[in-house]
Amino acid sequence: MIRLANVLLIDADSARTGPLLARLSHNGYHAVVAETPEQAIGHARSEHPDLILVGDAGQSPIVTGGALRQDAQCADIPMVALVTRISADMASDAYVAGLDDVVCWDYDDVEMFARLRPLIRLATMHAELRQRSAAAAAFGISARSRATAPEGNRPSILVVGHDRDGVGAVMGDAAEVISSVNLYDAENLLERRNFDAAIITADSDIEPSLAFSSQVRNNPRLFNLPMVMLMDKGASATEPYRRGVSRVLHRPMDPGIMRASVLSMVRRQQLRWSIRAALFESLKDASRDPLTGAYNRAFLEKYLTERLAVATTHHRHLAVVFFYIPNIEGVRDHFGDDAAEHLAQQLGQWIGGLLRAEDLSALYAQNQFCVVLPDTPLVEAEVVMHRIAGVLAYTDFAVREVYQPVKVWVQVACTDARPDDSMDSLLARAQAKLD
Template identity: 35%
Template structure:
């Protein structure tokens, strides 16, 4: 059975660890329980976990010290969640100093379980992205690209840009006060519509929005949806502050795309922790993006489309298949084709115009898939995409986004004096027991017939 993630759980209270382990197992995760910090270290070195959960509720402050030690022992970017029974003085500042990625306070009852898993999923995707950048660099080196074995993904403790969205500039002052020296710049925008445009135009590390009187809950949730449906902003941390306790339905907000909902009365240390920690996570993604872009050279990508060459994707897919089997992870392959539109377009407007249309389609597909997905142009208007750690039901979101936007877009091609529309055919294949790279691609192509 394929898993969503492999998780280490560190704790000493069997009742608590059993509850957490059951929740994670029921959510299709593999869980290894470690009672000592040394066990966590040995397991982490050997099993490459997607996530480490430390039960501070049973360990106390030594659990936070374990998180610090793991960061110092070359596990800088393995996501770590601190689980506490209840908040205590100094918790959030200590968690921030330990570089813990998230803090979950409370029991794993039905409501808490849903929120916990929703908050863990972006962390497990970060683990996927970290694995992908290492995999991509290793393969690029085999293709003769001079890259270091271990990319520098380090980030500092200061956020570059944070966007505060709300009905009053007081929110900007509050965020600036909470972050203090941990942010170079806090921008303010009163209305969601203008805030969305600013996000589309620049790189921000986090967004915090106040929902209540100035911005209605409905508008706040719509804003969350718009941000999450934008591929470049898919992982952007988005915190909502509810002006009145209970005014924002937490579950609905998180399903809409909010990273977290905070009460308006939340202290500065809590706001500072979540903005700084989630923002740091986003900075790591920017570093991963840059490292992945460095693998795209004349040795690995097509001269015209700038997508990867077919040989690169086949080699990459072979590595993905091996790792998916070793770690019992999901893997999906997609094939998109615009050949039905490209063939008559080439006959009417010539080869150069067809090449330009293909280049634009390639650019759109690359921009609409996720950071960890690999896109290769197989010629003839066909593009193959590998989606690591992705079951088909999650791949459907990528399929819908790519096909919907491509078919909605009016392409502008030089010397073609009318808008150009394309029809997209798509096929898919999930990893089967006997698959190799060629078999997966072939089955995905068959879906289009």
């Protein structure tokens, strides 16, 4: 059975771990239980799970999680404290200990898994960094296999809407806080500069704030941006989480919980940027296609062989997408090699720019790009495929020595890995769908 993630649950109370295990399994997560800190650290070191949920195993979740975070072999595993009730001191202590979140045992599935999914994707980024570093070594490229959040970077936070909650005062000197009352202006700000988080102060009419959240989450450049929504007491958090909000806090807001929550998400966002930079250390002359700037076919085949072995062994999703742009040759026939190469170069940049950092894009053959999407079910890969194809098809490309906009048509194909696949059979199945 394919798993969305492997989870280690640490808690000594089987009466509450049993129901949570059932919920995790129902949502595609494979979990095992450790009843003591010693069992937990042994399992974490040997199995390196994607996520650790830390309950009560004879000591507080913060103490157990903090000890795991200090262990070199577990340092890059996302960790969440499981508690019955969250206080400001607890949220602050968890942040200081290096934990990624604090959640309650009784959260409903919508909130629970909305909070866990970004951490699973962070684990995918860490795993991808290790995979690319190993593949790069075969090409004589030295690339980091681990990355950490930078120290001392003062984050930038955008407050969207009327700041009647005093967010600026709560964050104090911990962050640069910029406010935008108008949602349209806020969206433009997010397009023009990088923010580490956005805090949406929703009014009683919540729909404009929900629409803004959806717009941000569907933006290829902003889909990882942490978004906190402040809502009136009693308002349902279900729809905000479904629209892509990372965290919902209700009024009256506890300043300590808000500050710790935002800073935890900021640290996670800065870690993503650090991993992204480290991932591209594997993209050097020996692994790069000189024309498009994407990875070359030799690197793709080395990397994908190893990626497929990991996916098969650990029962994980792995999807492959092909983009074929046949009318590049029409541009070549009418305007020459330089124009065709300039168009191919732009297409490589656009495809790479529309992907997540952990997805890999390579030039597979002339005018044909192969994209590998780790830990991605086929249905999600198809969404990515059609989104990118749509953007390319509706873009007017400015090509050197061509004095009119150039439009392209894109042929696409997508498949996912099967238990008996080799690298050749996986690519051949996707290729066959292009014909």
